[in-house]
Amino acid sequence: MQTRYNAYLTVYLSLIFGIVLSLLFVFVEGAAIGAVRAQAELVADLGLDSVFAEYNREILNQYELFFVDSSYGSVNGGTGMVEKRLSDYMSYNMTPDKGIMMPFEHNLLRLENPYLEIAEVSYASDDACMVWKAQAVNYMKAVYGGDLIADVQEHIDTVKSNGLTERDVAGEIAEQKLAFEEALKDKGIVEFGAESGEGYSYQKVSGVFDKVVGGGILALALSGGDAVSGAVMDAGPYFSARKKGGAVNRGIGLHEGIDRPDGIADELIYGEYLMKKCGNYMKPKDTGLLKYQIEYILYGFNSDAGNLRRNAELLFALRSAANLTSIYADSAKQSQAEMIATIVCALLLSPELTDLMKAIILGVWALMETVSDMRQLLEGGRVPLIKGSADWNTGIVDLLTGNISGSSGRETGGLSYQDYLRVFLGLMDRDTKAARSLDIVEMDIRQTAGNEHFRIDRCMDYMKVNFGFADADGHDFVFYKKMCYE
Numbered sequence: 001m002q003t004r005y006n007a008y009l010t011v012y013l014s015l016i017f018g019i020v021l022s023l024l025f026v027f028v029e030g031a032a033i034g035a036v037r038a039q040a041e042l043v044a045d046l047g048l049d050s051v052f053a054e055y056n057r058e059i060l061n062q063y064e065l066f067f068v069d070s071s072y073g074s075v076n077g078g079t080g081m082v083e084k085r086l087s088d089y090m091s092y093n094m095t096p097d098k099g100i101m102m103p104f105e106h107n108l109l110r111l112e113n114p115y116l117e118i119a120e121v122s123y124a125s126d127d128a129c130m131v132w133k134a135q136a137v138n139y140m141k142a143v144y145g146g147d148l149i150a151d152v153q154e155h156i157d158t159v160k161s162n163g164l165t166e167r168d169v170a171g172e173i174a175e176q177k178l179a180f181e182e183a184l185k186d187k188g189i190v191e192f193g194a195e196s197g198e199g200y201s202y203q204k205v206s207g208v209f210d211k212v213v214g215g216g217i218l219a220l221a222l223s224g225g226d227a228v229s230g231a232v233m234d235a236g237p238y239f240s241a242r243k244k245g246g247a248v249n250r251g252i253g254l255h256e257g258i259d260r261p262d263g264i265a266d267e268l269i270y271g272e273y274l275m276k277k278c279g280n281y282m283k284p285k286d287t288g289l290l291k292y293q294i295e296y297i298l299y300g301f302n303s304d305a306g307n308l309r310r311n312a313e314l315l316f317a318l319r320s321a322a323n324l325t326s327i328y329a330d331s332a333k334q335s336q337a338e339m340i341a342t343i344v345c346a347l348l349l350s351p352e353l354t355d356l357m358k359a360i361i362l363g364v365w366a367l368m369e370t371v372s373d374m375r376q377l378l379e380g381g382r383v384p385l386i387k388g389s390a391d392w393n394t395g396i397v398d399l400l401t402g403n404i405s406g407s408s409g410r411e412t413g414g415l416s417y418q419d420y421l422r423v424f425l426g427l428m429d430r431d432t433k434a435a436r437s438l439d440i441v442e443m444d445i446r447q448t449a450g451n452e453h454f455r456i457d458r459c460m461d462y463m464k465v466n467f468g469f470a471d472a473d474g475h476d477f478v479f480y481k482k483m484c485y486e
Contacts, residue, residue, distance in 0.1 A: 040113075045481065047089040048463070048465065050089040051068060051089065052066075052068060054072070056459065058444075058448045059441070059445065062445070065132070068082070069458060071453065071458050073451060079121060082118060083118055091113070094111045115467065116468070117465065119464045119465065120255075121463050122254065122460060122484070123249050123459060123460055124438070125239060125243070125438060126251045129434035129435060130262070134254060134258050134259070135485070139273070140269050140272060140273050149265060152272070155415065155419065155422070159423060167317075167321040167324070170317075170320065173209060180353060180356050183356075184348065200340055202357070205344075205360060208364050212368065212370075213367070217313055218309050220374070222375075229284060230305065231290050231291050231304045233289050234302065235300075238442050239439050240300070240438075242457070243435060249455075250457075251460070251462075257484075267426070267430055271425035275421065278294050279293045280293065280295060285444075288440070290304055290307075290440070291304050294425070295308055295311045296436060296439070297425070298311060298433075300436055312374065318420070319370040324363060324366040326388070326392075328362065333392075337361040341357035341361055344357055365394065377420065380416070382419075385415055441456055461485045463482070465482075466480045467481065
């Protein structure tokens with residue numbers, strides 16, 4: 001007797017097993033590809049992290065900002081050197097045990113990186129130095145917070161509303177003096193006895209004017225023992241000169257996600273950043289090539305003495321305009337000046353020139369007060385932008401005797417020398433200010449060991465990198481990554 005068995009179950013399971021096995025191989029292949037892609041992206045991330053961890057230490061120490069110097073202290077620099085650095089880091093991360101003999105070692109993935117390109121960079125000097133300024137402004141907002149600029153904005157508004165930077169007081173008085181003297185000459189009048197120490201005379205007033213205007217503002221304002229820095233620099237190798245010659249590296253400018261710091265508030269915040277990080281006459285930066293760095297940013301001369309002299313001239317002009325505004329609003333001083341003018345013109349038999357003489361007296365008085373202001377500021381004191389009657393240091397007697405040495409030594413109230421620098425920074429051309437500030441950065445960094453060839457236009461804070469990886473089975477993985485300092 002024969003027994004018959006049905007085999008349909010075996011056939012069915014065989015078919016199902018083949019399908020399941022194929023699906024399993026697909027999963028294994030997918031997992032392998034996923035593992036390779038994950039490793040590739042991890043290698044890229046670690047490589048970028050390593051590159052950005054090599055920020056220039058001196059920029060951080062002196063300016064508290066983060067930038068990668070693409071020259072790494074060498075004479076030349078650029079994206080090629082950064083690509084080489086990045087490639088070396090990724091090579092190590094792909095094969096960390098390279099060169100180490102291990103028994104039965106086998107790498108199933110065998111990841112390689114045949115393609116690497118830095119497609120985009122942002123240099124500190126890009127976009128009229130906006131990349132540098134953006135980091136600086138964000139640093140100030142993060143560290144100091146609050147309202148950094150309300151007082152500076154108020155001072156700038158006062159300067160603009162009173163036209164204090166638009167008047168040449170010394171020039172106005174010189175024209176008034178010329179008109180007065182021409183009128184006397186036409187009448188054939190010559191003043192006698194002007195050299196006498198007693199009484200009133202036009203020549204005494206005129207002599208004070210000549211002493212103030214012709215004696216050198218800085219020489220009059222500084223005490224005899226005050227030393228001025230003799231530091232001098234050659235502007236040729238620094239950023240501003242290279243920029244004019246078109247010899248700077250250029251990237252894409254501000255990268256996405258960064259606000260453009262071009263508003264009034266941001267500009268004043270940047271000015272405050274410069275005040276905190278740069279030296280000036282009252283607080284020189286001894287480690288810098290130039291000691292009076294804010295004055296250099298303002299005027300761009302190649303010596304501390306030249307920049308200080310120019311700042312003294314402009315500060316004198318501003319204070320003269322402010323004092324003239326103040327004295328014309330003071331009825332008591334007006335009365336004193338009118339009395340002297342009346343007497344002098346009566347002695348000269350020219351009463352019709354009284355108003356002109358009064359204007360000359362008020363102007364010279366304002367200039368005398370300005371010299372006193374300058375001495376006060378350069379000795380660390382404070383001077384109000386627009387003075388009240390009680391704030392004046394000189395009187396009508398000082399004018400008649402030629403005494404212009406007085407100073408009250410005010411320590412509180414008013415603006416300090418540095419406050420006036422803040423006002424000047426807020427009023428100056430933005431692009432010029434930014435470019436010269438990067439000159440100062442280069443001067444400072446080049447004074448440090450290993451940074452003799454430092455250039456700010458080689459320093460990056462953002463990169464977009466295109467990567468191409470391949471595995472042992474010939475799969476290609478192409479992607480890009482972006483990284484920046486935040």
